[in-house]
Amino acid sequence: VADSRIALADLASEFFDHPTRRLKLAAVTGTDGKTTTVHLVSDVLEAAGERTGFATTVDFKQVGHVWENETRQSTQEAVEVQEFFAELLVAGGTWGVLEATSHALALRKLRGCEVDVAVFTNLSPEHLDFHGTLQRYLETKAELFSMLARSADKGVPKTAVLNADDPRWRYLADRAGGARVLTYAIDAHADVQGTILASDASGSRVRIASAGASVEVPLPLVGRFNVHNALAAAAAGLAAGATLAQARDALARAKAVRGRMERVDCGQPFSVIVDYAHTPESLDKVLGLLRPLTRGKLIAVFGSAGERDRAKRPALAEIAARHADLFVLTQEDPRLEDPATILAEIEAGAVSAGKKRGSDYLVIDDRREAVAEAIRRAQPDDTVLLAGKGHESSIIVGETKRPYDEAAAARDALRAVGFAP
Ligand SMILES: Nc1ncnc2c1ncn2[C@@H]1O[C@H](COP(=O)(O)OP(=O)(O)O)[C@@H](O)[C@H]1O
Ligand SMILES: [Mg+2]
Structure with a gap:
């Protein structure tokens, strides 16, 4: 044929x-x-x-x-x-x-x-x-x-x-x-x-x-x-x-789809939202809409998948730099790419936006640790946006799928700082 x-x-x-x-x-x-x-x-x-x-x-x-x-x-x-x-x-x-x-x-x-x-x-x-x-x-x-x-x-x-x-x-x-x-x-x-x-x-x-x-x-x-x-x-x-x-x-009576603007609530005095946004446009939209709804700081955690649209990497950080008070760059399905290279490509956008590592943004390769750090830094009235993983149940590293659940990672981190579901 x-x-x-x-x-x-x-x-x-x-x-x-x-x-x-x-x-x-x-x-x-x-x-x-x-x-x-x-x-x-x-x-x-x-x-x-x-x-x-x-x-x-x-x-x-x-x-x-x-x-x-x-x-x-x-x-x-x-x-x-x-x-x-x-x-x-x-x-x-x-x-x-x-x-x-x-x-x-x-x-x-x-x-x-x-x-x-x-x-x-x-x-x-x-x-x-x-x-x-x-x-x-x-x-x-x-x-x-x-x-x-x-x-x-x-x-x-x-x-x-x-x-x-x-x-x-x-x-x-x-x-x-x-x-x-x-x-x-x-x-x-x-x-x-x-x-x-x-x-x-x-x-x-x-x-x-x-x-x-x-x-x-x-x-x-x-x-x-x-x-x-x-x-x-x-x-x-x-x-x-x-x-x-x-x-x-x-x-x-519509319900949020899992991992789409999904709220994680363990009784903490700040918002934690899991969203699948992983394009510059959707990240821009989500952060742009959360900004006016957030009285405190807006904190974002995200990465960029390996072997996919490389051009968007710096753009993601530029957008975060525009809207967020703090952002954490982390891993997101590196696949066979070197995670450090992906992070460096995203970080280039943060640097060109004039942001300083350590104060304006952090780079934490381990995604659970990145989520935990964002949550440890959150104060009352802040919003923590966990973007890019949404509903997915794994992180693909090399050719292996490692189990990962962003909402569960957020709940674990909240529990670790004293909030129980
Ligand atoms: N109409 C829309 N326009 C722009 N961004 C959207 C829209 N709907 C949802 N989003 C954003 O894109 C993400 C993916 O939404 P989703 O409904 O899963 O779309 P898709 O299946 O096309 O990827 C959402 O988490 C949200 O951040
Ligand atoms: Mg879809």
Whole structure:
């Protein structure tokens, strides 16, 4: 065969009898917010009486049953994807919701997935080592929207749900080949319009308006980007036939995804938040949103993974230098790279930002020790952000996975300074 990945995907859909010709399917792509948005889309569809399943970086769900994704792949190989949807149909599922990474699209893992609703969150220059240029990265994501025109009719109007606050939405709309386009936005005018009425450390109060109706949602997720994620989910829900009221009900009881702005509370008088942010853009967003919510010092702990996007390393430290009072550079999946080299590359950004090692920032290779030191230094009203590991259950050093749980490391450190869960 000319392309074995295409052949494998075609064999897989044939073998499992094209499950997504019967199962309705929503898929979410974009640089950030995919996992959270998949969860929220599933919540909204369930509030509309659908039986859903999903596959994300963090976990899988098949109707009532949820389990951890231990594969470290956000999107599985074509065979697993098709098998997953075949099983979801057997379990009585009516809608699948899929996290569609650009890697997966480029590697044809989603060939044979017949998508009804395709959602775009945003685009920023991550993964450029793999995709080359931003344009190619955008084209890869656009593939998901071209898939709309090729999928079977399941009685749901094929819809591209696009973030009109990201200027690339028009390019994706053009690629959606006749599918309906439903935009959502906070700043730009959009079909599904969000207005942030209030926000604090526990979440935002949001008005969502669409087609002349509106609802007010107490969204229990922290940060403006979660408002975008919620709007994307509301729009996807509307595209799938849910009502605005059903979207409101689902979003009002949404839970943080594990490792996404997840609070670790052992009764300490300062905040500890575990978040998966590992791109300069997401770190900037998270620190930028925590800054005004923090009365004391803002302390950040992070690293940068080995064998991945090296260009972002100094940028991470420059961003921390801009927002944080203290930051701790540490290990994050060095893989076969030398951890000291990675740390030096990040540190270059701190140095160029004029920061002094020892007072403005620390370098502690051992991640548990870095977390413990940040927590030892925290005072009442401070916020400690532990960024980059999120839900992951290991650190990859060389070719071995060493067990690691950031929230557990934080709880251990809190216990060591006298706070018990
Ligand atoms: N819509 C968004 N825009 C920008 N950053 C986001 C958005 N949603 C979440 N984030 C940030 O990115 C991190 C990853 O979120 P996640 O939902 O897991 O996205 P993905 O699956 O695309 O990696 C979060 O912890 C948060 O810091
Ligand atoms: Mg993800």
